[in-house]
Amino acid sequence: MRPVEPLFSLRGIGFGYPGGKRIFESLDFDLRPGERVAIVGGNGAGKTTLLHLLVGLRKPAAGRLSAFGRERCREADFREVRARAGLLFQDADDQLFCPTVLEDVAFGPLNLGKSREEARHIALKTLATLGLHGFGERITHKLSGGEKRMVTLAAVLAMQPDALLLDEPTNGLDTAAHDRLVEHLDSLPQAMLLVSHDGRLVERLAERVVLLQDGRLHEAHAHLHPHRHGHTHLHIHPLSAAGDHGSTTHDLLDEPLEVGRPG
Amino acid sequence: MSGLATADCRGAGGSPTPGLVQGIEPRIRIVMAAAFAIVAVTLQSLPLLALTISLAATLAVLARLPAGPTLRRILGLDAFMVPILLFLPFTVPGAPIAAVGPFAISAEGIHQAVQIVLTANAVVLAVLALVGTIEPATLGHALLGLGVPETLARMLLLTVRYIAVLREEFDRLRLAMRARAFRPAGDTHTWKSYGYLFGMLLVRSFERAERILDAMKCRGFAGHWFPAEVPPPAARDWAFAGILAAALLAIGGCAAAGLVAG
Numbered sequence: 001m002r003p004v005e006p007l008f009s010l011r012g013i014g015f016g017y018p019g020g021k022r023i024f025e026s027l028d029f030d031l032r033p034g035e036r037v038a039i040v041g042g043n044g045a046g047k048t049t050l051l052h053l054l055v056g057l058r059k060p061a062a063g064r065l066s067a068f069g070r071e072r073c074r075e076a077d078f079r080e081v082r083a084r085a086g087l088l089f090q091d092a093d094d095q096l097f098c099p100t101v102l103e104d105v106a107f108g109p110l111n112l113g114k115s116r117e118e119a120r121h122i123a124l125k126t127l128a129t130l131g132l133h134g135f136g137e138r139i140t141h142k143l144s145g146g147e148k149r150m151v152t153l154a155a156v157l158a159m160q161p162d163a164l165l166l167d168e169p170t171n172g173l174d175t176a177a178h179d180r181l182v183e184h185l186d187s188l189p190q191a192m193l194l195v196s197h198d199g200r201l202v203e204r205l206a207e208r209v210v211l212l213q214d215g216r217l218h219e220a221h222a223h224l225h226p227h228r229h230g231h232t233h234l235h236i237h238p239l240s241a242a243g244d245h246g247s248t249t250h251d252l253l254d255e256p257l258e259v260g261r262p263g
Numbered sequence: 264m265s266g267l268a269t270a271d272c273r274g275a276g277g278s279p280t281p282g283l284v285q286g287i288e289p290r291i292r293i294v295m296a297a298a299f300a301i302v303a304v305t306l307q308s309l310p311l312l313a314l315t316i317s318l319a320a321t322l323a324v325l326a327r328l329p330a331g332p333t334l335r336r337i338l339g340l341d342a343f344m345v346p347i348l349l350f351l352p353f354t355v356p357g358a359p360i361a362a363v364g365p366f367a368i369s370a371e372g373i374h375q376a377v378q379i380v381l382t383a384n385a386v387v388l389a390v391l392a393l394v395g396t397i398e399p400a401t402l403g404h405a406l407l408g409l410g411v412p413e414t415l416a417r418m419l420l421l422t423v424r425y426i427a428v429l430r431e432e433f434d435r436l437r438l439a440m441r442a443r444a445f446r447p448a449g450d451t452h453t454w455k456s457y458g459y460l461f462g463m464l465l466v467r468s469f470e471r472a473e474r475i476l477d478a479m480k481c482r483g484f485a486g487h488w489f490p491a492e493v494p495p496p497a498a499r500d501w502a503f504a505g506i507l508a509a510a511l512l513a514i515g516g517c518a519a520a521g522l523v524a525g
Contacts, residue, residue: 057477079485087481093428094474099400099420111483116492139400141427159482 005069006030007085007163007191008054014062015046015053023049025215026063031163036192038202040220041212047195048090050212051165054193055082068162083112085163086156086190090171092148093141101127101143101151102136108159126158127151130184146177153184166194170201282327282396288500289397289405290493295507296393300386302511306518309374312381318510319388326392333391340387344379351376399423408493417488425471432467436460 008031016022023046031037039047052058054067056078065072067081089095098104105123106116114122127135130150143151149169156164169185170178182204185192196202202209202222209222284292299319306312323333353363357371397405403420407413440456447453476484496504 052477055481057480079483082481083483087478089474089478089481091474093425094471095478097421097424097475097479099403099424107479107484108482110489111485111487116489141424155482 004033006032006066007068008193009066010053010063011065012063013053013060013065015049015058015060023215024060027215027217029210029217031191031193033162034189034191035208036205037194037208037210038206038222039193039195039210039212039217040197040202045212046215047212048167051087051167051193051195054165055085055087083108083159084161085165086159086161087165088152088156088167088169090167092145092152095152095155096140096143096148099139100136101132101138101140104140104151105136105155105158108155112159122158123154126154130154130157131180144177145172146174146180149173149177149181150184153181157188161190163191163193164188166192166196168196168198169194170196170198280327282325283503284322284326284392285396286499287503288494288496289401290408291496291500291504292393292397293402293405293409295504296390298508298511299389299393302515303382303385303389305515306382307378308518309377309381311514311518312378312385314514316381316385316388318514319385319392322392322507323388326396328392328396333388336391337384337387340383341380344383348376348380351379404493407490413488421475425475428471429464429468433460433464436463 008029010027010029013024013027013029014022015024015027027050029050039050041047049058053060053065056072056075059073067078068084070077072078072081096104098107102120102123105126106119109119109122110116124136127133130153132147132150132154135147135151138147140148140151153169164185166185170181173181178198178200182201185205192205194201194205206222209220211218211220299315303312303315306315352368352372353366355369355372355375357369359367360370360373361368394402400420400423403416403423406416406419437460440460445456447457
């Protein structure tokens with residue numbers, strides 16, 4: 001742990017939806033610069049809600065929330081937070097609301113007060129860094145799932161945030177799109193807070209894992225568990241290529257092939 | 264729903280051979296379509312209306328509108344007007360020229376029916392040629408450029424973006440119903456199920472709208488839009504507008520001077 005001031009600091013946060021049970025009871029959390037933290041927890045534990053609280057889309061009922069060195073309470077306080085912490089939404093369709101990719105990626109920079117020319121330049125540059133050359137004029141709703149995900153990442157990165165809040169970023173991606181996204185995320189310098197059920201993603205990116213349970217966060221110990229026991233793997237290949245291959249010996253953590261995981 | 268979706272597909276795929284009209288600046292086309300409609304609805308004289316419809320047909324040819332789909336759209340409108348047209352000859356007071364049983368048919372009624380048919384078809388054809396050929400997203404920006412209230416134009420743009428998403432959601436729900444052996448019939452079960460279907464679609468759309476707004480806020484949206492960048496009309500756009508305006512003025516002038524009798 002570095003003795004630097006945290007980007008986000010939550011103390012004693014309480015939150016509940018109107019008419020529902022309380023989701024958070026006195027929740028404490030810190031995200032430090034450059035740190036990559038994964039939040040894990042069951043369905044409905046409030047992982048997405050926590051991300052929304054951080055950028056002020058929901059307001060806590062109790063507790064103190066500091067972001068980027070200042071305490072934040074009102075809507076106006078969070079404008080700056082949202083510019084400095086890019087939230088990647090679970091459903092890319094929620095995020096891409098402009099007809100064309102270029103307009104969408106330029107939307108953030110324009111809101112940050114960049115001129116039209118600058119915004120366009122930033123958008124094109126960001127798209128290019130993510131390997132999305134020539135995507136500018138594409139129609140957003142006709143992109144594939146993987147392309148939509150990469151464009152939303154571009155839209156968030158175009159605002160040059162200090163931190164990334166990722167809500168199930170690999171949801172619904174096929175293996176190729178998954179690997180491409182994870183590769184890019186891993187190369188980014190920003191602090192990251194990621195919510196995911198994707199073990200491979202957590203293993204690759206997170207240096208700290210916290211468990212959200214019963215309205216509180218618990219530091220968790222995520223480790224690679226060396227196994228040596230007989231187990232079966234799902235292998236999928238075309239019928240024509242189903243040659244004779246016997247059982248192989250897996251010594252240490254050989255990740256099981258994931259096919260068609262339920263979203 | 265499907266109408267917009269297909270229009271959008273065409274916009275993205277590019278119509279096979281864009282005509283002269285497609286090269287004209289969208290704002291000019293919208294303004295000229297409005298001018299055309301205003302002139303057409305003020306005309307009383309049938310010969311002048313026939314002239315107007317031929318002007319609209321010329322525009323359709325210049326836009327290279329596909330004959331089949333265009334005709335189908337126009338017939339759709341005409342079918343909608345049939346009941347009114349059938350009643351007009353009987354209901355408009357005037358000189359009786361024939362009778363069906365106890366009901367007299369008036370000359371004025373027939374004149375009015377023909378006038379409505381010609382006016383409506385002329386306007387629809389002109390709008391299809393001038394405005395219908397603008398890609399929906401471009402149309403939204405053009406309306407913004409014309410000073411149409413921001414909210415309306417943005418609603419159009421968001422509709423263009425999300426209609427396919429809503430459609431997918433609707434299809435998914437309907438498929439889920441069919442997967443559980445739902446077959447539409449005329450009974451209460453059917454109507455109740457459809458009620459749930461549309462209710463659910465509405466709730467989901469509402470929630471999605473909230474999430475979209477959240478996502479926009481996250482990218483610094485604070486209620487202020489940035490105007491779209493629209494280059495000013497070029498010389499050929501003005502020339503097109505000039506020629507069309509001259510034709511419309513000539514027709515309107517004839518009507519005002521009473522040169523061509525109805």
